[in-house]
Amino acid sequence: MERKDFHHALTILTDVCIGCSHCMRVCPTEALRVRNGKAVLYENRCIDCGECFKVCPVRAIIIEQDDLRQIFDYKHRVALIPSVFFGQFSDKVTPAAVHDSLIEIGFTDVFEVENSAEMLSHAINRYIASPTAVKPVISSFCPAVVRLIQVKFPALVDNIMLLKPPLDISAVYYRKRLVDAGAKPEEIGIFYITPCAAKIAAIKSPVGEDSSEITGVINMDTMYNQVLKNIRHKSNDSQSATQPFIKGKSLMWSLTNGESGHINGNCLAIDGIDSAIEFLEKLEGEEVTDIDFLEIRSCDEGCAGGVLSYGNRFLTVERMRKRSKQMGTTQTAPISGPGTDMWDLYPYLLQRIPLVEPIKPRNMVKLDEDMAKAMKKMERVQRYMCFLPGIDCGVCGAPTCRALAEDIVQGKAAISDCVFLQKNMEHSRKLHPDHSYRIMERIWGKDRLQKDCNKLQNRNLES
Ligand code: SF4
Ligand code: SF4
Incomplete structure (x- = not known):
């Protein structure tokens, strides 16, 4: 069988995923994010341990096999x-x-x-x-x-x-x-x-x-x-x-x-x-x-x-x-x-019995191909960490504050994705509440915000 770099056996069925983030919270290598209400895999971080597969409540993660x-x-x-x-x-x-x-x-x-x-x-x-x-x-x-x-x-x-x-x-x-x-x-x-x-x-x-x-x-x-x-x-x-x-x-x-x-x-x-x-x-x-x-x-x-x-x-x-x-x-x-x-x-x-090649490290957080740029980005990660609350709440769609900071410097997320900073920015009138609502929609999906409101209304009407 021919070599494929970074083949992964796990696939996320986006249609089935409900964006509950259970998988993101157990992943040992921070390989999952929630975007637009769905789990997204960062392939270079995944080690195929299957921890996410075990906790998914709706079987949205499947393990491929041959026919x-x-x-x-x-x-x-x-x-x-x-x-x-x-x-x-x-x-x-x-x-x-x-x-x-x-x-x-x-x-x-x-x-x-x-x-x-x-x-x-x-x-x-x-x-x-x-x-x-x-x-x-x-x-x-x-x-x-x-x-x-x-x-x-x-x-x-x-x-x-x-x-x-x-x-x-x-x-x-x-x-x-x-x-x-x-x-x-x-x-x-x-x-x-x-x-x-x-x-x-x-x-x-x-x-x-x-x-x-x-x-x-x-x-x-x-x-x-x-x-x-x-x-x-x-x-x-x-x-x-x-x-x-x-x-x-x-x-x-x-x-x-x-x-x-x-x-x-x-x-x-x-x-x-x-x-x-x-x-x-x-x-x-x-x-x-x-x-x-x-x-x-x-x-x-x-x-x-x-x-x-x-x-x-x-x-x-x-x-x-x-x-x-x-x-x-x-x-x-x-x-x-x-x-x-x-x-x-x-x-x-x-x-x-011996392996034909030595085993090499695999960089899961390659901030930049250029070493000098990567060092600068690392400094930016440290700076963002000073502003982020450090409680790893996951509301930004990343599993930890550090993972969010790394995503920001790679252009995959914004500092305003952090719900604490959103509130600060709203308070100092740097961010309009409508904008912060749209940020949450981008992370958790429109349906999620709508559905939860409807459910809450129905529950209130029933009681
Ligand atoms: S298989 Fe393991 S490393 Fe890969 S996304 Fe799932 S929990 Fe993370
Ligand atoms: S645990 Fe399953 S349903 Fe929940 S976000 Fe992950 S893949 Fe989606």
């Missing part, structure tokens, strides 16, 4: 599934039944992403031991965290581990396996079933890579419904044709502590976007020492809390724990089949 029918463009149709997918289903639905359903839906091959976890942990331990590794090494597993560091903590980009996550390694492996068995590269379609928006963005515009090995992405909630429907229509005595190979410990990789549990040295696992930001601030301020490896996940409980997960994250984790124990002790791995020859291909895969 499932696209799989039939390929002779070899590989479903690459994160093992957290198994945890979506009740204990009665076995991983083998999930495999079978995916085959019946139309895939020709099914492979769990975390099959490459064991091999990757070997490579990570070598990476951390290398004298050139910048400590603490931060895992590259969660693409929302990688993007968060790029836009908000540029001083820490060198700490990000320059190794691919299991998803990419498993895709490289499976493609190689099929080609070695005689498949033509153009006949192979690898489709990832994703628990989150960030992985879609990472596949469509990879960081540190020219292109992705993944052909398409299907959202996990969509696939969950398809698989469940298929399982319900099956007769009870149907036999499992496929056998998952994954080992119990690898199954837990995408959950909190799942990755750090494989790594030597002092490791720390952090989950949830707010905790991630809090910790990265400490790291940037050099308050954290003596840590070798940091596993940071944007979602609570790791991928079990992904925004495209169907199941409750705590139940998902519990089911996966049980399955991990069962798989680790009772399941006998097949002697041959997908995954069993992975270590034979280690030299081949080892060459492909």
Whole structure:
């Protein structure tokens, strides 16, 4: 798949948006504004964490996916599934039944992403031991965290581990396996079933890579419904044709502590976007020492809390724990089949595990291309901050006073958008009340002001 710069998986349906600003208030990178009564995305700030998607009360934010029918463009149709997918289903639905359903839906091959976890942990331990590794090494597993560091903590980009996550390694492996068995590269379609928006963005515009090995992405909630429907229509005595190979410990990789549990040295696992930001601030301020490896996940409980997960994250984790124990002790791995020859291909895969390019910071507030002009604009931002009230009320349609000041110097907003300054200007007769009413209409939309008046009237008449 070809690289697209700053691809975003989230789309705002303007017709559906009611301009409630819930999304703007939770966005960790101040990537949303309200203009004309609708949410507007500043693409260079967005890290595809999905926090806005979670809080939208009217489902005006959607996460794009590829059309499932696209799989039939390929002779070899590989479903690459994160093992957290198994945890979506009740204990009665076995991983083998999930495999079978995916085959019946139309895939020709099914492979769990975390099959490459064991091999990757070997490579990570070598990476951390290398004298050139910048400590603490931060895992590259969660693409929302990688993007968060790029836009908000540029001083820490060198700490990000320059190794691919299991998803990419498993895709490289499976493609190689099929080609070695005689498949033509153009006949192979690898489709990832994703628990989150960030992985879609990472596949469509990879960081540190020219292109992705993944052909398409299907959202996990969509696939969950398809698989469940298929399982319900099956007769009870149907036999499992496929056998998952994954080992119990690898199954837990995408959950909190799942990755750090494989790594030597002092490791720390952090989950949830707010905790991630809090910790990265400490790291940037050099308050954290003596840590070798940091596993940071944007979602609570790791991928079990992904925004495209169907199941409750705590139940998902519990089911996966049980399955991990069962798989680790009772399941006998097949002697041959997908995954069993992975270590034979280690030299081949080892060459492909490092990222091809270093990870670079991504400036989310580029005030100007010209450095001298950018410095001047930064001084203006500071000056505006002296006038703005500093209470981040959001009535101006920006999430914070600083975000408004940055918008003003970039010509995207006006100082009179601040409701406090409006009142001051009205008081000193520098702004006519009609003008200040029009400013509010520009931010919150005509309908919003009209509708609220009508609603209020109706309520008053009823009482
Ligand atoms: S996906 Fe995350 S970063 Fe992007 S707009 Fe939504 S909350 Fe903000
Ligand atoms: S949460 Fe954001 S996208 Fe959803 S309705 Fe409110 S303003 Fe619009």
